[in-house]
Amino acid sequence: MQERDDPQVIGRRVQRLRTQRGLTQRQLAEPAYTPAYISTLEAGRARASDEALRHIAGRLGVAFEELALGRPAHLATDLRLRLTEAQRVLADGRAEEAAARYTALLAEAETHELGREQATALLGLGECALETGDLERARECFERAERQLGGTPLPMRVPALRGRAVSHYLAGELRYSVYLLESTLDELNRGGLHDPDALLLLYASVIGPYMDMGAHARAAQAAEFALALAPQAADPALVARMHRSVARTLLAEGRVAEADASLAKAAELYRQLQLRTELANCHWMRGYIHAQNGQLTAAEAELRQALDMLAKTRAALYRSQAAVELADVLHRRGKSAEAAELLEGVLGDFSSERGAVHAAAAHRLLGIIAEDSRDTEAAEEHYVRALSLLERAGAAGDLADLCRLLGDLLRRTGRIEAALDAYRTGLGHRTTPGTTTLGPAPAQPPL
Template sequence: MSERDDPGTIGRRVQQLRADRGLTQRQLAEPAYTPAYISTLEAGRVRASDEALRHIADRLGVAFEELATGRPAHLGTDLRLRLTEAQRLLATGDTAAAAGQFTALLAEASAHDLVEERAAALLGLGECGLDAGELDAARGHFEQAEQVLTAAGAPLPARAPAVRGRAVAHYLTGELRYAVYLLESALDELNRGGLHDPDALLMLYASVIGPYMDMGAHARAAQAAEYALALAPQAGDPALVARMHRAVARTLLAEGRIAEADASLAKAAELYRQLQIRTELANCHWMRGYVYAQNGDLERAEAEMREAQTMLTAQRAALYTSQVAVELADVLHRRGKSAEAAALLHEVLSDLSSERGALHSAAAHRLLGIIAEDARETDTAEEHYVRALSLLERAGAAGDLADLCRLLGDLLRRTGRVEAALDAYRTGLGHRTAPGTTTLGPAPAQPPL
């Protein structure tokens, strides 16, 4: 419970409650106090003791906390129960209903200055924003949550979900380096400051793997995965462990350990089924489809990705739905269904941009370029490659840039533009010269394992 209200506020509250109940100052005071004391208290000229307030609350028929703070009795417990329900709605995919509940809870928690509940509602709204692809709004909610907790003196482990949310919003926007900066800074502060909270550390290590991989920093991604796996047995939140298994699968896949990647995703999916977290379960189907595609099992890959797309569409997870559609299109193209793939890509590109799903927008243009090349539409292919290159350069996605420069260079060379082709190849080589680096300085300090 926070500090009680000032004497003037409490005095006015006592006077209003007494008048509502038709009591005189003498009736409220007796037998322990005098009418003069009640008069002085109502005027705000005395700070009542807890003992006096408990007597007055009992006479007025209200709870001590309500009299001292203005909050209805059991408000905190009621809000926490409703927060749990809103989180359940979000987990099962009813993002709109969850957002409505979180908004109402935020208003109540703010009105009664309940810091933890206010921060939890803001975090919930941030997660709703991520699911709906409303990245600017999501980032704003996470920033507010962090500000609320910082102002209340909350330690970094308590602020870690807000930091992670901000980083994910920047990552999905295509700001890879800033996302990594946020996560690495928080990890370094936790490890060097002795704030060894397993849940916070696991959350941050699992979250940094994706940006590392997209930046081409595979060594750091593998190290983060190693630390996350070591922290998992100490973590108390099974949803964090499931998210970790999904993230670690990317590093295993990059190392060619396909069976282990699939096993990691199977563990994540089982946990999400038990927890009934449908958006994350859909993401597991998506990732398993990617694993099957990498292993050449295109039929199973298509089935998994279609399942993910169906689940995400039902949950109105617009950005994630568009992203999985891009990877489904790649599988369709590889299965000889290029026309269907191109139609799907053109459909989702309207939902993706440099500010919203930059990496998948680039992937869509890259694949459309390949499809155009196959159809001997050279100018169209070049246009898509150049647009993809611009998106990846802005995002700093070094791993994908090198491959795209090779595609563009090959196209230019085949059309007789040798100098332009050489420039494209040189650009690609530049992104291959320093694998596993981020220009962000040393990796975070190692956690105690």
């Protein structure tokens, strides 16, 4: 017998549908049952068999599922199709429209108690919130999705866990983001839950926080595992995301040509899948690679294209982050006034809870520009703000360089003891590479 609603609920439903159709209990019962049986069923005093419900459903002209569960026939299938359409709208860069669709679909899934579809809608809402930069809303949606999937195997909960981790990462909470990703990887690998898509999603997502924390060895290892898992993955968007993340570790190792090739693979997959925000992020990353390689004209062109694309998709936080990268290139090309104007325009989009690492980068660059114009007071203020943001985020990868800049400024202005303190702080971060994560590295997948 199928799981279904309580007899009282089914009884009220039968009575309502019978009355709407103008049928008597006798007409509904015949020829297989008696009016008394229908009366008992409508009163909720009898639990009808599947056979009886199928007979009654046929007389009422509804599907068995609608009578037993209160759902229109094929509702779950139809909801899944519309959830896929909402995902396509989000991929097209229309996050606000996608969020409106997901909200309506979530309400419908809740009405009919479709748990899996509720979780899918919540995951979609979380991704929309990430794109628009509403990190608190994103965390809330991912947490609700995780609770909704509470009784399912861990690989099914991985997208919600990863969403939570990314929300914390973008908010500048690098250590907690890494903790979430590492503990999930550890549980999957130690438990023998070697789902390629789940593992690939986690390894691709942990690379960014590792790099910002200065844990380059762990980032390189995560990239190695991700590349090994990619041939087993079923989702091409996931493979593209992996290539984009891996490019960052390759660049850090000085393997510029390989980083560019990895990014080209990601961009081609994103074009095929028509994922506009992700494709814009590829242009952003290519601009970064060109900048690191000293090709500033090409870097500026790529970053301007990324900014234009992100403005059209209304991905506010990502656009502001790309603007910081562009400002750095403009400064290096001698366009400091334009760079400062761009930075001042996006600083309001950041906070200590939203894009802290890029906010620090913006203050660092504004400090350098202020030093160039001999405004040491403004430069020091920007460096101190950047230092506070990076210390809170645990971004050891950038702290040492910033401490050197601040120390040099303090030394030039005659504050030797303060300069020595800044240098010592920087040396402390420089001498402990790869030790900023929580606990030992997670268990490895069997590759």
